[in-house]
Amino acid sequence: MIEGRKPQRFHYWDKGSIATIGRNKAVADLKFMHLSGLLAWVAWLFVHIVFLVGFRNRLLVLFQWAWAYFTFNKGARLITRNFQSETRPPA
Secondary structure: OOOOOOOOOOOOOOOOEEEEEEOOEEEEEOOOOEEEOHHHHHHHHHHHHHOOOOHHHHHHHHHHHHHHHHHOOOOOOOOOOOOOOOOOOOO
């Protein structure tokens, strides 16, 4: 538009659904096949790396994931709210 050209029409491309459900476990429902287990987990990893913008981002994320995978590091899981136990009236 800045260069005076007409904007191109947006076309959505459904890539399917992929979800991790554990270490080395995932499910993938792609248009052309269904995967589960380790193969679906590797597909999930590949898809997320491929669609990142920039080689440096891909390399950093791949390194961080590999480090977390081989060290069993789950990362920071912070709970910042002070939860008090519920008091319920006697039944």
